[in-house]
Amino acid sequence: MKWTRKDLLGLEYLSKEELEFILATADSFKEVSTREIKKVPALRGKTVVNLFYEPSTRTRVSFEVAAKRLSADVINIAAETSSVKKGETLIDTGKNIQALKADIIVLRNSFSGSPFLLSRHVDISVINAGDGWHEHPTQALLDIFTLKEKFGRIEGLNVSIVGDIAHSRVARSNIWGLTKLGAKVTVCAPPMLIPYAIEEMGVRITHDIDEALYEADAVNVLRMQFERDQQNAFPEHIDYFRQYGITRERLDKAKNKNLIVMHPGPINRGIELASEVADCPQSVILEQVTNGIAVRMAVLFLVSQSENSQ
Amino acid sequence: MKEKTKILDKESINRILNRMAHEILEKNKGTGELCIIGIRTHGAFLASRMGTRIKLIENKEVPVGILDITLYRDDLTLISSQPVVHKTEIDFDITGKHVILVDDVLYTGRTVRAALDALVDFGRPTTIQLAVLIDRGHRELPIRPDYVGKNIPTAQQETIEVRMEESEGIDEVVIIEKSHLPS
Numbered sequence: 001m002k003w004t005r006k007d008l009l010g011l012e013y014l015s016k017e018e019l020e021f022i023l024a025t026a027d028s029f030k031e032v033s034t035r036e037i038k039k040v041p042a043l044r045g046k047t048v049v050n051l052f053y054e055p056s057t058r059t060r061v062s063f064e065v066a067a068k069r070l071s072a073d074v075i076n077i078a079a080e081t082s083s084v085k086k087g088e089t090l091i092d093t094g095k096n097i098q099a100l101k102a103d104i105i106v107l108r109n110s111f112s113g114s115p116f117l118l119s120r121h122v123d124i125s126v127i128n129a130g131d132g133w134h135e136h137p138t139q140a141l142l143d144i145f146t147l148k149e150k151f152g153r154i155e156g157l158n159v160s161i162v163g164d165i166a167h168s169r170v171a172r173s174n175i176w177g178l179t180k181l182g183a184k185v186t187v188c189a190p191p192m193l194i195p196y197a198i199e200e201m202g203v204r205i206t207h208d209i210d211e212a213l214y215e216a217d218a219v220n221v222l223r224m225q226f227e228r229d230q231q232n233a234f235p236e237h238i239d240y241f242r243q244y245g246i247t248r249e250r251l252d253k254a255k256n257k258n259l260i261v262m263h264p265g266p267i268n269r270g271i272e273l274a275s276e277v278a279d280c281p282q283s284v285i286l287e288q289v290t291n292g293i294a295v296r297m298a299v300l301f302l303v304s305q306s307e308n309s310q
Numbered sequence: 311m312k313e314k315t316k317i318l319d320k321e322s323i324n325r326i327l328n329r330m331a332h333e334i335l336e337k338n339k340g341t342g343e344l345c346i347i348g349i350r351t352h353g354a355f356l357a358s359r360m361g362t363r364i365k366l367i368e369n370k371e372v373p374v375g376i377l378d379i380t381l382y383r384d385d386l387t388l389i390s391s392q393p394v395v396h397k398t399e400i401d402f403d404i405t406g407k408h409v410i411l412v413d414d415v416l417y418t419g420r421t422v423r424a425a426l427d428a429l430v431d432f433g434r435p436t437t438i439q440l441a442v443l444i445d446r447g448h449r450e451l452p453i454r455p456d457y458v459g460k461n462i463p464t465a466q467q468e469t470i471e472v473r474m475e476e477s478e479g480i481d482e483v484v485i486i487e488k489s490h491l492p493s
Contacts, residue, residue, distance in 0.1 A: 028378065028395040037431040040381035070381075301381075301395065 003302045007119045007126045010135035011176040019177055023145055026291070026298035032069055033293055042301055043070035047102040051093065052129070053079040053109040058265055058289065059129050059139070063106050066296035075102070090114060094122045103304060107131070112169075125303040133167050138299055139264050140173030142292040144181065146284055147218055149291070150260055155182035160212040162188045162244060163222030163272055164234075166195045170264050171222060175201050188212035189244070190235060209244050213254040220262045221246050221272050237271050247274040251282065260284050317462060318483035323443070326459040327356070330441055331363040333457050338408050341368050343436065345407045347375040349425050350396055352414035355476040356443060360412060375400035377411075382424035398428070405433035410457075414472040416442040419453035444483060446470050 001021050011019065032040055048067040050060050060076065067074045077093075079085070084093065090109065097105055104125040107115050112132030119126040130136040148154055159178055165171045165187045175198075178185050185203040187194065188211075199205055206212050213219060226234060235243070251259060261273075261283045269275045278285060318326070338344050341364060348357025354376040361374040378396040411425055422440060429438060441457035446464040462485070464470065469486045473479075 025395050028397045031398050032381075035431065036433070039431070041427070042381040298395075305393075 003306050006124075006303055006306050007115070007128075008137055008299050008303060009115050009119060009126065009128050011137045011140055011173045011180070012135065014177075014180070016180050019141075019144075019180060022141060022295070022298055022302065023148060025302060026141070026145055026294045029297040029301070030291070030294040032297070033290070039069055039071055041071045043067065043072035043304060046070075046072045046104065046304055047100075048072045048074050048104045048106060048300065049097050049100075049102045050074065050076045050106045050129075051079075051097065051108070052077065053084065053107075054130070056108055056130070058292075059108065059136075062289070062292045063127075063129060063138075063296050063300075066293050067104075067300055069293065070297055070300060072104075072300070090118055091121045094118045094126075098122045098124050104300060125306075127299060127303060130169055132169065133172070134169050135173045135176075136169040136264075137173050137177075138292070138296055139170050140177045141299070142288055142295040143170075143174055143220060143262055143264070144177050145291045145295050146262065146288050147183075147260075149287075150284065151217060154178065157183040157217045158186070158215050159183050159218050159220060160186040160188055160216040161220045161222065162209065162212060162246065164193045164225055165189050165198065165222070166193045167225050168222050170220075172201075174220060175203055179203070186212050186216070190240075193234075209246075210250060210253055213246075213250055213259065215255060216259055217256050218260045218262060219246065220264075223264065223266065223268055224272050237268075241271055241274075245270070245272060245274060246277050248276055248280070251277060258282065262288060265289070312486050312488060315485045315487075316482055317485060318460065320481040323459075323481050323483070326443065327359055327363060330457045330459060331360055331367060334360070334410055334439075334441065335364060335367060337439075337456070341370040341372050343407050344410065345373040345375065345402060345404060346410045346412060347377050347400060347404075347429070348412040349421060350376055350378045351477060352443075352472050352474055353377075353412045355474050356414060356441075357410075357412040360410070360441070373402040375402065377425055377428055379421060379424040379428055382428045384420060384424065400432055403433055404429065404435045407433075407435050409435040409438045410441050411438055412441045414442065414474075415444045415446055415470050416440070416453075416455055416458075417446050417448055417470075419449045419451035422453050423451050443472060444470055 001017050050063055052060055064074050106127045106129045108129040110132050112134035114131050115126050115128040128137055161171050175185055179202045187203050188206050263285045267278055346357045346361050348354035357374050361372050364372050376399040378398045380393045380395045439456040442455045443459040445458045445461050467488050471484050473482050475481050
């Protein structure tokens with residue numbers, strides 16, 4: 001197939017074939033990071049700007065490593081230390097980056113939909129690195145890539161997503177991607193953390209963690225984002241762990257003894273995940289980090305090769 | 311409109327590969343420090359066949375690898391059909407080795423240039439030798455093959471198509487003339 005998109009804005013807008021194409025391309029890129037010289041010249045002479053309006057370490061570093069392994073030049077802009085503080089709008093910032101002759105903007109912004117706005121006002125590629133509660137496409141792609149590596153397929157897998165579904169862009173992107181590829185998705189959280197009408201995305205809802213784990217092949221444990229709790233809707237840490245924390249005992253009750261445990265990081269040990277589970281052989285959390293580089297290399301490469309990009 | 315002329319069939323390809331295997335062994339005085347790396351896709355099949363032949367002749371295994379040069383191409387932005395990135399599979403160290411780089415058709419030399427760039431990222435071989443099934447001329451870079459299956463002088467508006475059992479289900483080499491182009 002042919003990649004035609006200049007931007008990666010969300011998994012909602014991609015076809016099954018496009019998702020599979022990104023995963024296959026990422027599979028080819030994974031080998032590059034195992035070489036002694038971990039670099040290929042595919043994006044030599046291209047400039048990638050990481051424009052981050054929210055604090056992020058792993059996503060920004062992962063994009064930076066991916067771009068550098070493709071030989072691109074990388075500029076990091078953190079909004080707190082930029083002209084955004086002086087009142088510059090996102091569109092103006094984007095146009096200025098374009099005027100610098102950069103080729104790709106990787107945008108993290110707390111407003112849902114901001115990458116769409118930006119992509120309509122600049123000709124260069126825009127990659128969504130997380131927008132508000134909406135989507136975080138590369139995180140979901142690396143989660144799905146890791147699942148595919150572990151199980152050899154996505155079709156028919158039972159994947160449970162546990163935690164703050166309401167505020168989670170990771171959950172939404174995962175649901176779009178997984179359901180398009182034929183996985184069965186269950187979301188599990190206290191009722192106030194399940195968003196309205198989520199079942200219309202084709203997922204099953206449960207509030208019982210043991211039920212969510214019982215039939216699951218994989219569980220994706222989300223971080224409790226206490227910083228987003230503006231209405232005091234969140235349970236106390238210890239209550240949450242008691243009711244929804246992934247513990248050894250709960251994993252042992254599941255039908256699939258090789259159930260794998262994923263987490264997008266950073267982990268709150270003892271809140272959503274027991275420490276011993278985070279470090280157990282069923283945990284693929286660090287493999288997710290490694291796979292994230294391959295997935296982001298693939299995405300950077302594909303958007304830069306699309307005929308619609310300049 | 312395309313006209314086809316068959317220039318090699320299964321038997322002649324077999325004979326050519328046998329001869330090239332002997333030439334490689336003769337020049338390198340056996341299999342010591344020898345390894346074979348094929349350029350995807352047809353070069354990889356040829357490399358694997360070469361490995362089998364060398365094993366038959368010398369009764370020694372030679373490491374065989376696959377190189378995907380997409381990421382090293384100098385025409386990534388010019389190319390009309392978008393390239394698909396495939397895996398590189400070289401699970402041995404090439405430092406100190408005599409690398410036989412294998413491809414199906416040698417034309418402008420740009421693929422080989424890209425492959426050489428890729429190979430030096432994997433280590434420092436003692437020598438890199440180039441083996442091609444077809445040399446059709448029209449070089450754009452100072453690159454020459456060490457082992458040639460068959461020299462086929464071509465016009466630039468002609469295309470050489472190598473078909474192999476592994477991918478196309480048949481072993482043959484044909485010339486395709488694009489007769490609609492002015493000669």
